Amino acid sequence: MRIKLRVASLSIGTAMAFVQPALSAETAQDFVTKAAIGGMFEVQSSKVAQDKLQDRTLKDFAQKMISDHGAANGKLETIAGEQKLQVPSDLDAAHKSEVDKLQSAAAPVDAPYADMQKAAHADAVSLFESYAKDGDNAALKSFANETLPTLKMHQEMIGKVAAGAPAADSTAPAVSNADTTNPAAPVPGANSFTEDQAKSAIEKAGYSDVSALTKDDKGIWRGTASKDGKSVPIALDFQGNVVAGNN
Known part of the structure; x- marks a missing residue:
């Protein structure tokens, strides 16, 4: 299947360009905060986009994000609680703004959603790789290391779709x-x-x-x-x- 994503209008494409520097975390609390927000963003943005996506592969990808990140979020919350660390209850302003823009955009939102997922997974892989290597909390380092292969799998999947390559x-x-x-x-x-x-x-x-x-x-x-x-x-x-x- 070769995916041809419809090019979004310039205004939507510009507004939804979610480009940030590579993420890293210096402390356990910093990692929990960034990982939790990133995970919530994956779930919320995918739920919002799901009914506005035209391509079947992207729809399935969005459902996988809801399932996989929902499970990872629950595990992170459990570990954070055991470590007496605080888990944010909602998105920060920047991520909430991206979800709101996706919510207000006219369907189909295939191209902006795919671009958003590429950027978000680049950040997530960078964050989890960094903490798995140099993190200051053993339980969270283990979680980062165990979750990283799934994040890389997601990154590979969305990279193929966004590039218009044949996808499964x-x-x-x-x-x-x-x-x-x-x-x-x-x-x-x-x-x-x-x-x-x-x-x-x-x-x-x-x-x-x-x-x-x-x-x-x-x-x-x-x-x-x-x-x-x-x-x-x-x-x-x-x-x-x-x-x-x-x-």
Whole structure:
């Protein structure tokens, strides 16, 4: 699928250009504040944009931002509470202004939303990389390190869409039985699943005896599994699609 984003009007495009210097955090509280605001921004901007997006891939991307960042935000809030750190309850003025502009813009908002997500993920990756390396709080450093692969995956996804490159069709359903093949999956892409997570996801899809899992150069976990008494090749892509057969 080749994505052609409609060029927004000059006024909207200029207003929504969300370019900031690379983020970093010097203290644990600084990291929590910036990470929480960035996460809330991802969720709120994606919720606002979702019904105004024309491209199916961007719509799916927006839903993934709501799900992934919503989960990360909850985990950050838990860790921050354990560390006696304050989590902001709302966006700062700059991020709120961006959401408001997106809210008031006429549909479709594909181009400005994609540009906004590119900039936001560049900031997020910079922030999490910096804190994972030099942070002053062990629990938050671990959180930053664990979350970073997902942020980089998001960055890669939106980079392809915004550039108009062929992008994976994430609307394709995952295969749930060994007699069906989904030609649109498994989807190549940066895969943040660990081996244990991949095995668990395959088992949740109804398979047992999952073994010999290895991740190939396209980011796809491959191995074998059993279902209905049959042993079949199995694959799990970065979107969580579980695909049986030689794909």
